[in-house]
Amino acid sequence: xxxxxxxxxAHKTRPxxxxxxxxxxxxxxxxxxxxxxPAFLLYSVFMVWPLFQSLYFSFFEFKGLVRGGFVGxxxxxxxxxxxxxxxxxxxxxxxxxxxxxxxMLIQNSLGLLFARLLYVSRFGKRFLQSLYTMPYLISxxxxxxxxxxxxxxxxxxxxxxxxxxxxxxxxxPWLGDPATALPVIIxxxxxxxxxxPMLLFSAGLANIGEDLREAARIDGAxxxxxxxxxxxPLLLPVIGIVTVLTFIGNFNAFGIVWAMGGVNGEPxxxxxxxxxxxxRTAFRGGIDAFGLASALAVxxxxxxxxxxxxxxxxxxxxxxxxx
Amino acid sequence: MTHRTSTSSRHLNLSDIGxxxxxxxxxxxxxxxxxxxxxxxxxxxxxxFKNPMGLPTSIxxxxxxxxxxxxxxxxxxxxSLMITVAxxxxxxxxxxxxxxxxxxxxxxxxxxxxxxxxxGLMLPFRLAIVPLxxxxxxxxxxxxxxxxxxxxxxxxxxxxxxxxxxxxxxLPQELSEAARIDGAxxxxxxxxxxxxxxxxxxxxxxxxxxxxxxxxxxxxxxxxxxTNKWTLPVGMTRFFGEFQADWSTLFAxxxxxxxxxxxxxxxxxxxxxxxxxxxxxx
Numbered sequence: 001x002x003x004x005x006x007x008x009x010a011h012k013t014r015p016x017x018x019x020x021x022x023x024x025x026x027x028x029x030x031x032x033x034x035x036x037x038p039a040f041l042l043y044s045v046f047m048v049w050p051l052f053q054s055l056y057f058s059f060f061e062f063k064g065l066v067r068g069g070f071v072g073x074x075x076x077x078x079x080x081x082x083x084x085x086x087x088x089x090x091x092x093x094x095x096x097x098x099x100x101x102x103x104m105l106i107q108n109s110l111g112l113l114f115a116r117l118l119y120v121s122r123f124g125k126r127f128l129q130s131l132y133t134m135p136y137l138i139s140x141x142x143x144x145x146x147x148x149x150x151x152x153x154x155x156x157x158x159x160x161x162x163x164x165x166x167x168x169x170x171x172x173p174w175l176g177d178p179a180t181a182l183p184v185i186i187x188x189x190x191x192x193x194x195x196x197p198m199l200l201f202s203a204g205l206a207n208i209g210e211d212l213r214e215a216a217r218i219d220g221a222x223x224x225x226x227x228x229x230x231x232x233p234l235l236l237p238v239i240g241i242v243t244v245l246t247f248i249g250n251f252n253a254f255g256i257v258w259a260m261g262g263v264n265g266e267p268x269x270x271x272x273x274x275x276x277x278x279x280r281t282a283f284r285g286g287i288d289a290f291g292l293a294s295a296l297a298v299x300x301x302x303x304x305x306x307x308x309x310x311x312x313x314x315x316x317x318x319x320x321x322x323x
Numbered sequence: 324m325t326h327r328t329s330t331s332s333r334h335l336n337l338s339d340i341g342x343x344x345x346x347x348x349x350x351x352x353x354x355x356x357x358x359x360x361x362x363x364x365x366x367x368x369x370x371x372f373k374n375p376m377g378l379p380t381s382i383x384x385x386x387x388x389x390x391x392x393x394x395x396x397x398x399x400x401x402x403s404l405m406i407t408v409a410x411x412x413x414x415x416x417x418x419x420x421x422x423x424x425x426x427x428x429x430x431x432x433x434x435x436x437x438x439x440x441x442x443g444l445m446l447p448f449r450l451a452i453v454p455l456x457x458x459x460x461x462x463x464x465x466x467x468x469x470x471x472x473x474x475x476x477x478x479x480x481x482x483x484x485x486x487x488x489x490x491x492x493x494l495p496q497e498l499s500e501a502a503r504i505d506g507a508x509x510x511x512x513x514x515x516x517x518x519x520x521x522x523x524x525x526x527x528x529x530x531x532x533x534x535x536x537x538x539x540x541x542x543x544x545x546x547x548x549x550t551n552k553w554t555l556p557v558g559m560t561r562f563f564g565e566f567q568a569d570w571s572t573l574f575a576x577x578x579x580x581x582x583x584x585x586x587x588x589x590x591x592x593x594x595x596x597x598x599x600x601x602x603x604x605x
Binding site for chain 1: 342343345346347349350352353354356357359360371372375376413414416417418420421423424425428429430433436439440443445446447448449450451452453454455457458460473474476477478480481484509513534537538540541545555556559560563570573574577580581584585587588592595596599600
């Protein structure tokens with residue numbers, strides 16, 4: 001039997017054969033190493049090890065690229081007390097919190113709504129799903145630049161349209177006004193990402209058995225009741241995943257804010273976020289920048305990872321309560 | 324799959340109209356900015372400033388020529404393509420090897436290794452940039468495209484192993500046993516029998532790594548210095564400063580940067596959706 005025969009056979013049998021007993025007779029250690037080691041080395045050296053080193057470096061003084069002596073918690077202390085970091089950090093943190101809340105309310109609610117509305121077959125369903133997902137492909141930086149042209153106060157189409165439909169009073173320098181800049185970035189980010197929660201919710205809705213819906217309908221449930229009492233509770237795991245991924249994504253925001261507000265989060269720091277502060281601290285800072293940036297990395301890591309874990313645990317308990 | 328619950332057809336029609344207005348209205352919000360980019364790239368800046376929403380009166384590709392040549396997009400594009408393709412190939416090859424071993428066999432430490440790789444899906448990797456910068460500096464890989472390729476490949480490994488090992492796990496055991504009786508070694512079984520069977524998963528993994536790497540701005544911004552090594556997103560920042568007043572060229576630049584992704588999207592919508600919803604579907 002040749003390899004290609006086997007391949008053919010496998011194609012025929014695959015759908016029926018599910019998971020088979022795996023692991024009868026593991027190969028020799030040399031063979032295992034040959035398969036595992038390349039991935040292991042690449043991943044450890046360029047990803048895992050530097051992450052651990054960040055923790056270690058945060059306790060050391062740096063002079064440029066040279067690591068000096070152990071300084072205990074001094075980097076952390078500097079980070080929270082030195083001007084202008086002591087003002088920028090809490091502000092940027094707050095902006096990230098707004099970013100997260102705004103995204104949850106706008107982007108993820110819209111994603112759920114679209115998923116629900118597109119769950120029943122309707123004209124253009126596939127086209128709409130693909131279209132809504134498409135902007136996710138575009139670089140955050142390109143999306144940011146694209147919309148800053150759209151929102152340009154002089155030549156941008158947005159203000160022109162507002163004027164054309166008699167809403168000229170609403171026209172404003174959207175990205176030049178500290179009051180509107182961050183909300184606009186949140187909306188643009190939602191424009192880019194709404195397809196992602198939509199797809200996850202669609203997959204979640206498809207997992208709910210049709211017989212369950214049928215039973216509810218026979219009992220006379222309206223669409224809203226069906227959603228509220230059957231679908232929403234069963235979607236809870238997906239809501240949990242979407243929430244955590246949104247949280248991680250928002251607290252890592254960088255490119256889109258850079259494109260729309262620059263490296264300093266203009267205007268007047270009103271769009272500054274932790275990602276930008278971290279970049280500036282590490283690569284636009286003073287001689288001791290690397291120590292401070294390592295300390296900031298540790299704080300951000302603990303916060304992002306810790307809150308993600310708390311959220312996952314919280315959602316798991318909700319699921320258990322509902323069962 | 325159509326199940327309608329409403330009893331009054333009049334009520335149904337009204338709400339149906341509302342839903343369609345909402346869905347197609349939002350479709351317009353997605354599509355119009357993208358169409359404006361295309362239409363504005365095809366006409367001179369003068370016309371754009373006169374009427375931002377207008378259509379081109381005559382089509383001209385001057386802006387593309389300008390962005391490609393004068394604004395260095397030819398250099399950025401080739402760099403982006405080289406770096407992205409090399410990173411994806413490297414990560415996919417090593418992940419296929421490791422995913423095969425971890426998916427097919429249990430051995431001392433295999434459980435630990437699986438979760439070790441899986442943990443990478445959760446790690447905010449950018450936060451490691453300072454030690455990474457120092458490491459690459461020591462290796463002489465700062466301002467070197469190879470350095471960026473190693474970093475990118477490392478970031479792609481967790482997701483690729485996650486997807487590939489679960490596909491390898493589902494292949495029937497008889498296959499490898501039959502081949503082994505015929506005298507095939509582990510490497511032959513992997514390369515000739517198993518690997519071709521996980522082609523759909525390989526496609527998902529490749530597409531799904533390609534998109535974020537092509538779009539990444541953070542790492543090349545920090546790791547590459549010389550403009551002749553820059554990738555498209557970094558080049559874009561300089562470009563937007565230099566060509567500030569030349570909107571037509573700006574729009575052309577946005578299109579050049581995005582075009583490969585649009586092509587991928589049209590060719591591989593299925594893989595993209597599979598990757599986005601990995602772990603949630605049935």
